[in-house]
Amino acid sequence: MNNLFPRLILWTLAGSLLSVCLSAQAxxxxxxxxxxxxxETFTGYLAYDDAHSGTRPGVLIVHEWWGHGEYVRQRAEMLAKLGYAAFALDMYGSDKYAEHPSQANEFMQAVMSDKEAAKARFTEALSVLREQPMVAPDDIAALGYCFGGAVVLNMARAGVDLDGVVSYHGMLAADSPAQPGDVKAAVRVFNGEADPMVPAQQVADFEAEMRQADVDYELVNYAGAQHGFTNPEATELGRQFELPLSYDASADADSWHKTQQFLEDLFR
Structure with a gap:
């Protein structure tokens, strides 16, 4: 008994030390x-938490019209901390990040004017995510902000194999409206009710389109929220370039909370 007690203490300390080391490594x-x-070369950003063992659902993130920058990388890291493997893709090409709205519009129009090229860029990024060893390849969702919101909605309309898509302050108009049976993804849209880029008629037309195509969709319209409401830098960018952009902390928090619930339900 006299020898056992010190051993128990040593075993306990060793176990605690091992636990600390493993936590530090994860x-x-x-x-x-x-x-x-x-x-053409494109550069994406992968984030995951290696504290989670085995495979986990993957989430693609499509950037705003400015391009692939720190904002989507931060969102990728937020998703990784929730247990997903997140890949912030690139729709413009490596190092193409706009410093002025005119350049952003140029980049965006180059993508939106060629639907097949846009789809090729999106689906190649989807393949990159699916190939990652920590990703469950059949469990994939896509989130998009501003320009990216329009991209993920158009990919859903085109029948890309996704479990779900989420659009934040994205354009809702469709060149090729969804048809019954084509959309595989559940659709969630978070929109600013005061966003002049997405007028009320566009919202109404989108909802009619979703109902006609029998899509699993929900749309949340945040009263008073303007374009870019999820991005803390939106207000300053709006002032700098005289654009109707504004951050809304309440709408940002609520849409993120609802997104987390949506993803949990999607991959339950």
Missing amino acids: ELQTREIDYQVDG
Whole structure:
């Protein structure tokens, strides 16, 4: 008994030390991934938490019209901390990040004017995410902000194999409206009711389109919220360039909370 007690203390201390070491080793992992589409290089950003063992659902994130920058990378890291493998893709090409609205519009129009090219860029990023060893390839959702919101909605309309898509302050108009049976993804839209870029008629037309195509969808219209309401930098950018952009902390928090619930339900 006299020898056993010190041993028990040593075993307990050793176990505690091992637990601390394992916790220290398990952390958020991030890295850039370059990939090719039609001979052009694109750079995405992968984030996951290696404290989670085995595979987990993947989430694609599509950037605002400015381009792939720190904002979508932060969102990728937020998703990784929730237990997902997140890949912030690139729709413009490596190092194409706009410093002025005119340049952002140029980048955006180059993508939106060629639907097949846009789809190729999105689906290649989807393939990159699915190929990651920590990702359950059949469990994939996509989130999009501003321009990215329109992208994920159009990918859902085009029948891309996704479990769900979420649009935040994205354009809702469709060049090719959803048809019954085509949309595989559940659709969630978070919109600013005061966003002049998405007028009330566009919202009404979108909801009619979703109902006609029998899509599993929900739309939340935040009273008083303007374009860019999820991005803390939106208000300053709006002032700088005289654009109707404004951050709304309440709408941001609520839409993120609802997104978390949506993803949990989607992959339950």
